[in-house]
Amino acid sequence: MHDVEALAALIHQHRDEDHAQILAELQPLRGVEVAEVLNAVPSLEETAEVLTMLPLERAIEVCNQVLLDRRGPLMEQLPPEVAGKILNGMASDERTNAVRQMCDHTRRVLLPQLSAAAHREVENQLKYPPGTAGELMATEFVRLLPRMTVGEALNQIRAAARNRESVYACYIVEPESDKLLGAISLRDLVMADAAKPIVEVMRSNPVTVGVLEPKRNAVEKISKYNLLAVPVVEISGRVIGFITVDDALDSMVEEQTDTVLRMGGVEAGALDEPYMATPWSILVRKRATWLVLLFLGEMLTATAMGQFESEIAHAVVLALFVPLIISSGGNSGSQATSLLIRALALGEVKLSQWFRVMRREFVSGLSLGLILGAVGMTRICIWQWLGWYNYGEYWMFVAATVGLSLVGIVLWGSLAGAMLPFVLKKAGLDPATSSAPFVATLVDVTGLIIYFTVAKIVLHGRGL
Amino acid sequence: MHDVEALAALIHQHRDEDHAQILAELQPLRGVEVAEVLNAVPSLEETAEVLTMLPLERAIEVCNQVLLDRRGPLMEQLPPEVAGKILNGMASDERTNAVRQMCDHTRRVLLPQLSAAAHREVENQLKYPPGTAGELMATEFVRLLPRMTVGEALNQIRAAARNRESVYACYIVEPESDKLLGAISLRDLVMADAAKPIVEVMRSNPVTVGVLEPKRNAVEKISKYNLLAVPVVEISGRVIGFITVDDALDSMVEEQTDTVLRMGGVEAGALDEPYMATPWSILVRKRATWLVLLFLGEMLTATAMGQFESEIAHAVVLALFVPLIISSGGNSGSQATSLLIRALALGEVKLSQWFRVMRREFVSGLSLGLILGAVGMTRICIWQWLGWYNYGEYWMFVAATVGLSLVGIVLWGSLAGAMLPFVLKKAGLDPATSSAPFVATLVDVTGLIIYFTVAKIVLHGRGL
Numbered sequence: 001m002h003d004v005e006a007l008a009a010l011i012h013q014h015r016d017e018d019h020a021q022i023l024a025e026l027q028p029l030r031g032v033e034v035a036e037v038l039n040a041v042p043s044l045e046e047t048a049e050v051l052t053m054l055p056l057e058r059a060i061e062v063c064n065q066v067l068l069d070r071r072g073p074l075m076e077q078l079p080p081e082v083a084g085k086i087l088n089g090m091a092s093d094e095r096t097n098a099v100r101q102m103c104d105h106t107r108r109v110l111l112p113q114l115s116a117a118a119h120r121e122v123e124n125q126l127k128y129p130p131g132t133a134g135e136l137m138a139t140e141f142v143r144l145l146p147r148m149t150v151g152e153a154l155n156q157i158r159a160a161a162r163n164r165e166s167v168y169a170c171y172i173v174e175p176e177s178d179k180l181l182g183a184i185s186l187r188d189l190v191m192a193d194a195a196k197p198i199v200e201v202m203r204s205n206p207v208t209v210g211v212l213e214p215k216r217n218a219v220e221k222i223s224k225y226n227l228l229a230v231p232v233v234e235i236s237g238r239v240i241g242f243i244t245v246d247d248a249l250d251s252m253v254e255e256q257t258d259t260v261l262r263m264g265g266v267e268a269g270a271l272d273e274p275y276m277a278t279p280w281s282i283l284v285r286k287r288a289t290w291l292v293l294l295f296l297g298e299m300l301t302a303t304a305m306g307q308f309e310s311e312i313a314h315a316v317v318l319a320l321f322v323p324l325i326i327s328s329g330g331n332s333g334s335q336a337t338s339l340l341i342r343a344l345a346l347g348e349v350k351l352s353q354w355f356r357v358m359r360r361e362f363v364s365g366l367s368l369g370l371i372l373g374a375v376g377m378t379r380i381c382i383w384q385w386l387g388w389y390n391y392g393e394y395w396m397f398v399a400a401t402v403g404l405s406l407v408g409i410v411l412w413g414s415l416a417g418a419m420l421p422f423v424l425k426k427a428g429l430d431p432a433t434s435s436a437p438f439v440a441t442l443v444d445v446t447g448l449i450i451y452f453t454v455a456k457i458v459l460h461g462r463g464l
Numbered sequence: 465m466h467d468v469e470a471l472a473a474l475i476h477q478h479r480d481e482d483h484a485q486i487l488a489e490l491q492p493l494r495g496v497e498v499a500e501v502l503n504a505v506p507s508l509e510e511t512a513e514v515l516t517m518l519p520l521e522r523a524i525e526v527c528n529q530v531l532l533d534r535r536g537p538l539m540e541q542l543p544p545e546v547a548g549k550i551l552n553g554m555a556s557d558e559r560t561n562a563v564r565q566m567c568d569h570t571r572r573v574l575l576p577q578l579s580a581a582a583h584r585e586v587e588n589q590l591k592y593p594p595g596t597a598g599e600l601m602a603t604e605f606v607r608l609l610p611r612m613t614v615g616e617a618l619n620q621i622r623a624a625a626r627n628r629e630s631v632y633a634c635y636i637v638e639p640e641s642d643k644l645l646g647a648i649s650l651r652d653l654v655m656a657d658a659a660k661p662i663v664e665v666m667r668s669n670p671v672t673v674g675v676l677e678p679k680r681n682a683v684e685k686i687s688k689y690n691l692l693a694v695p696v697v698e699i700s701g702r703v704i705g706f707i708t709v710d711d712a713l714d715s716m717v718e719e720q721t722d723t724v725l726r727m728g729g730v731e732a733g734a735l736d737e738p739y740m741a742t743p744w745s746i747l748v749r750k751r752a753t754w755l756v757l758l759f760l761g762e763m764l765t766a767t768a769m770g771q772f773e774s775e776i777a778h779a780v781v782l783a784l785f786v787p788l789i790i791s792s793g794g795n796s797g798s799q800a801t802s803l804l805i806r807a808l809a810l811g812e813v814k815l816s817q818w819f820r821v822m823r824r825e826f827v828s829g830l831s832l833g834l835i836l837g838a839v840g841m842t843r844i845c846i847w848q849w850l851g852w853y854n855y856g857e858y859w860m861f862v863a864a865t866v867g868l869s870l871v872g873i874v875l876w877g878s879l880a881g882a883m884l885p886f887v888l889k890k891a892g893l894d895p896a897t898s899s900a901p902f903v904a905t906l907v908d909v910t911g912l913i914i915y916f917t918v919a920k921i922v923l924h925g926r927g928l
Contacts, residue, residue: 295795348739
């Protein structure tokens with residue numbers, strides 16, 4: 001196994017000397033492994049220098065890696081003609097990604113270095129809005145014509161496959177319009193008789209994704225239909241690109257970590273850069289937005305409790321259970337939320353089934369509330385009996401207040417937590433968007449009102 | 465587009481009549497789409513009946529879908545000889561999955577119906593522990609010998625490829641030992657000269673995964689190296705199976721939803737069945753475990769507040785801010801936790817960098833605490849000035865208490881939240897395991913102690 005840190009240090013030390021050793025060390029590595037080493041080199045200049053000393057084919061392979069950080073800025077460091085050659089050789093989707101990361105000035109310098117076709121491709125692809133299939137697609141699929149035989153198609157693939165991905169996207173198109181007639185896998189071509197017309201072997205009516213559909217749809221189709229690539233089409237039926245299962249995997253990794261952040265209440269898309277590389281001022285700004293919003297919401301708890309100040313003054317013991325009560329509501333709420341986020345994401349539950357979900361959560365929430373209520377009452381009784389704490393003359397009523405409130409609050413938390421993802425989805429938002437912290441805030445405020453209202457009723461005439 | 469619900473209803477109504485219409489409706493659908501329709505049929509018996517009326521090839525295609533629910537129970541409903549034929553035709557990994565879902569009795573009846581080779585494969589594969597690469601792998605890769613030419617290899621693939629997946633897993637092995645010598649993609653075979661020896665074209669030293677490694681490693685390798693399949697090897701170097709990029713995608717979808725559940729505090733692996741299909745008693749039991757654990761932890765808040773009962777009695781106004789204070793600690797903690805879960809998962813941060821992370825979080829937490837503290841103090845001052853609430857004679861000191869406490873609690877929440885994923889990972893646990901609710905509980909208890917200690921110091925001699 002190669003040592004990423006050691007190689008990065010080697011690059012840093014040797015920069016002005018003979019490069020033979022670095023090249024020799026990097027030679028046995030795969031492209032993605034070289035990218036990892038380059039990511040570990042702190043200086044952009046030194047990283048760019050390594051790229052220029054690599055053979056062109058190898059530099060292209062490394063720059064094609066999604067894993068390579070700082071692709072745009074790296075290109076800015078390279079001599080423009082070297083950067084142009086590398087960009088020309090890259091896969092169309094990775095090339096466009098690299099250009100996206102460049103500043104306007106670099107784009108103006110570098111784009112004219114591209115071949116006319118590549119230049120046009122980049123310009124076209126930059127037009128697709130972020131998050132669409134068009135943004136994610138590559139364009140160099142293999143174009144086959146319906147009059148070909150299987151053998152001719154294989155020859156065409158041998159001649160035309162510009163990179164390793166495109167061979168898995170072979171589409172049969174109408175000669176003039178590029179309208180998609182069918183798709184064929186390399187496997188089916190290899191298995192079929194070479195003299196057979198391709199239209200007899202191809203899969204007609206293949207699964208496609210529209211260029212302006214969310215890229216998530218492309219990922220879902222690839223996953224559901226077990227595809228190696230899905231063709232991207234315009235409304236007219238013209239095929240203009242494809243998205244591979246590799247892209248789908250990368251996109252899922254990204255999405256998964258975004259979900260973790262959103263559920264933790266960090267602004268979505270907060271961190272485009274690695275945690276360690278993000279300046280703390282940006283880190284703080286991104287986090288502060290949500291924290292302050294939630295804080296403003298939580299201020300309502302102070303208002304709510306203010307309404308019950310005289311009750312607290314008469315029975316201070318009530319205040320002791322406030323954190324316990326509201327956290328139970330929050331926890332049951334975030335459980336329900338995460339269950340429903342998952343069920344909606346997997347398509348197990350449809351939007352229209354909200355009422356059935358509410359019924360289920362009513363039963364579940366009530367049961368959970370009864371369990372926690374019983375535990376809570378038991379706790380107070382044991383502490384009182386053993387003399388560990390004195391909850392005063394009316395301790396049995398205090399226990400009843402805590403127990404009853406827990407039933408109400410856990411029930412309410414489960415219902416609110418289960419319904420919020422429906423509301424968010426109905427409003428066209430991602431159900432995972434900060435659902436958990438939002439539910440917690442909502443349940444905190446209402447939980448306090450439930451608790452003190454129960455207290456007022458139960459303790460009426462007994463010190464209150 | 466076909467209507468899943470309508471087709472399911474059709475199957476339900478027509479069960480005892482002529483089956484021609486059902487077959488005609490299902491005929492144009494893809495295998496995975498038929499599986500979706502079958503999932504929507506409530507009765508197992510009716511679903512099994514559809515499987516028996518489909519042509520065998522088609523029934524195998526449908527049963528090969530990961531998406532098909534109740535595969536094991538469905539097989540139990542089929543006549544044993546039909547089930548045996550279907551199982552024989554299935555991909556080895558899907559077959560083993562189906563057998564895993566069967567009860568012991570059905571296994572005893574059905575396994576003898578399998579071909580000797582398939583029977584042995586299933587028995588072997590059931591031995592691998594859950595969560596390992598061995599559990600996920602399929603076994604029918606294409607076995608090529610080093611003395612072959614490219615043309616001979618292609619002929620071998622044409623003859624041997626039992627299913628659509630195996631063609632993407634062509635391995636060159638040592639004749640006797642099955643030791644892995646190299647891998648070759650269908651693309652490289654198609655591109656190469658047919659007369660060339662295969663050893664000149666193959667990728668020697670391919671990326672592999674050990675049979676007892678966690679399946680997560682296989683998924684990571686497929687994603688990192690952009691592979692269509694990764695060979696699974698024993699310690700001896702013998703190749704015994706492969707895991708495809710399709711399996712990796714399915715496994716990621718599963719893992720992603722597990723992460724959502726764990727972050728929401730639902731027992732990991734809680735729901736093997738869809739939300740709607742899980743009986744509420746199971747739903748409640750799975751959720752209750754975590755809720756009660758967290759509840760027991762939160763009980764410490766009552767103990768902590770009990771220590772300050774006399775302070776609360778003297779300054780009831782302090783109690784009003786308890787929910788605001790502890791929720792701020794919890795929110796900043798879960799932000800830090802989710803950032804670090806992500807950074808650790810993506811490999812942006814190594815375990816050894818915990819001290820640098822702590823330094824960063826110290827600065828970030830302090831800044832965030834100052835922001836929230838300022839907002840909190842401003843809130844109290846405005847309410848007091850405008851006469852919306854009367855915080856008493858010493859309201860300025862109350863504001864100072866709230867502000868100072870927020871600085872301390874947000875700082876403490878950020879530090880604790882950032883360090884917990886390190887502790888969990890160091891202990892060999894998944895950092896995502898209920899980190900967020902756990903951090904919230906920890907920060908609630910300690911937050912109360914910080915708040916009331918600050919209050920004691922600031923308000924000393926002023927009513928306290």
